[in-house]
Amino acid sequence: MRTIRVASRRSQLAMTQTNWVIDELRARRPDWTFEIVPITTKGDKILDVTLSKVGGKGLFVSEIEDVLTAEYADLAVHSLKDVPYELAQGLVLAGIPLRADPRDALISHDGTTLAQLPEGAVVGTSSLRRAAQLQTLRPDLRVEPLRGNIDSRLRRVIDGEFAAIILAAAGLSRMGWQDRITEYLDPDAFIPAVGQGILGVECRASDAELVQELGRWTDPFTADCAVAERTLLTELQGSCQVPIAGYARRNSAGDLTLTGFVANPQGAGSLRFEAAGMEPAALGSIVAQTLLQRGAANYLRAASEG
Numbered sequence: 001m002r003t004i005r006v007a008s009r010r011s012q013l014a015m016t017q018t019n020w021v022i023d024e025l026r027a028r029r030p031d032w033t034f035e036i037v038p039i040t041t042k043g044d045k046i047l048d049v050t051l052s053k054v055g056g057k058g059l060f061v062s063e064i065e066d067v068l069t070a071e072y073a074d075l076a077v078h079s080l081k082d083v084p085y086e087l088a089q090g091l092v093l094a095g096i097p098l099r100a101d102p103r104d105a106l107i108s109h110d111g112t113t114l115a116q117l118p119e120g121a122v123v124g125t126s127s128l129r130r131a132a133q134l135q136t137l138r139p140d141l142r143v144e145p146l147r148g149n150i151d152s153r154l155r156r157v158i159d160g161e162f163a164a165i166i167l168a169a170a171g172l173s174r175m176g177w178q179d180r181i182t183e184y185l186d187p188d189a190f191i192p193a194v195g196q197g198i199l200g201v202e203c204r205a206s207d208a209e210l211v212q213e214l215g216r217w218t219d220p221f222t223a224d225c226a227v228a229e230r231t232l233l234t235e236l237q238g239s240c241q242v243p244i245a246g247y248a249r250r251n252s253a254g255d256l257t258l259t260g261f262v263a264n265p266q267g268a269g270s271l272r273f274e275a276a277g278m279e280p281a282a283l284g285s286i287v288a289q290t291l292l293q294r295g296a297a298n299y300l301r302a303a304s305e306g
């Protein structure tokens with residue numbers, strides 16, 4: 001018998017993900033009970049300002065980590081793409097369950113696909129990565145900022161304020177809203193964010209029982225993808241100011257393959273490189289170092305000076 005206290009942000013997506021993880025763990029450990037500890041983070045109170053100016057997406061995560069470190073809760077569920085490479089001291093991502101759909105999804109007001117959107121149409125996204133790839137595929141489109149929870153973003157495209165918006169397919173399907181999706185964007189043409197569609201379950205490294213149970217539940221291939229993509233991000237010194245994408249998968253030969261993408265934050269040019277058939281961290285490193293040598297270093301330098 002043990003009660004596991006699970007820290008969760010209050011957003012619908014966070015609560016849905018938290019409840020899904022609790023259901024999975026309850027099925028494995030009927031002797032455990034679970035209790036949700038709801039947390040309002042500073043990040044949730046300032047969603048309408050530019051998050052990169054106040055510490056980036058990592059803000060949500062570090063406040064939840066404080067709760068784990070202080071032992072007010074034992075476990076927390078994150079969207080891996082929001083988790084910085086460096087965790088707080090003494091914490092581990094002990095559970096990486098099977099990846100959900102990694103693709104981005106287009107939701108358009110009137111059902112037109114990305115290729116069919118009229119010239120100059122307004123597309124909502126605050127992601128530098130999505131904006132850069134939109135500009136590559138459809139330089140005529142106007143990209144405008146769009147923040148807030150998934151439900152408020154969907155409302156604004158339904159109301160016609162945007163011709164289309166782009167969201168992660170995984171978040172939409174976890175919420176049961178996949179019927180809103182107009183088009184799943186091909187991950188080869190529109191490369192997903194590092195960690196998109198993956199959940200990371202964090203706990204204290206000293207909690208051996210929980211670490212072990214989460215480890216047994218981990219999907220090994222998803223964990224390999226997470227390592228490859230997160231090594232890429234960290235070796236690119238992925239700041240919030242540079243558009244970066246990274247997507248690992250198995251190729252037709254069954255080998256782990258990683259595609260990396262970096263765009264010039266000044267809006268001129270982008271780089272892409274793909275490698276396969278190595279151990280996950282080595283793969284992340286090769287793709288990052290090749291991109292840096294081919295010019296990504298200049299993009300990153302320009303961003304840190306600007």
Ligand SMILES: NCc1[nH]cc(CCC(=O)O)c1CC(=O)O
Nearest residue numbers: 079082167168170171196197198
């Ligand atoms: N940046 C916010 C965020 N973090 C995780 C998801 C979706 C779920 C996922 O990718 O795991 C989203 C929303 C979105 O980008 O559409």
